[in-house]
Amino acid sequence: MEKWLVIxxxxxxxxxxxxxxxxGGSGKRTAADGRARPASRASAGDVRAAAND
Structure with a gap:
């Protein structure tokens, strides 16, 4: 009986x-959706070019 309780x-x-x-993965996905998405490299380059002008 004790053996069966352990098993x-x-x-x-x-x-x-x-x-x-x-x-657990579904909770992590919903938390990530609430954050702002990072800008792509192309749009970041445009911002730098506009700031330099």
Whole structure:
């Protein structure tokens, strides 16, 4: 009986970690969408050229 409790506990931990790992990416994506996107190199070059003129 004790052996089965250990096996069940290890299986439950693996299942929880797998589920957390599989669903963790969606939260990170929504946090990244709220930030401003960086300017591309081409538009940054235009800003530098306009500032130099």
């Amino acid at each position: 069940l506990g290890i299986w439950a931990m693996c299942a929880v970690l797998f589920i957390r790992g599989a669903t």
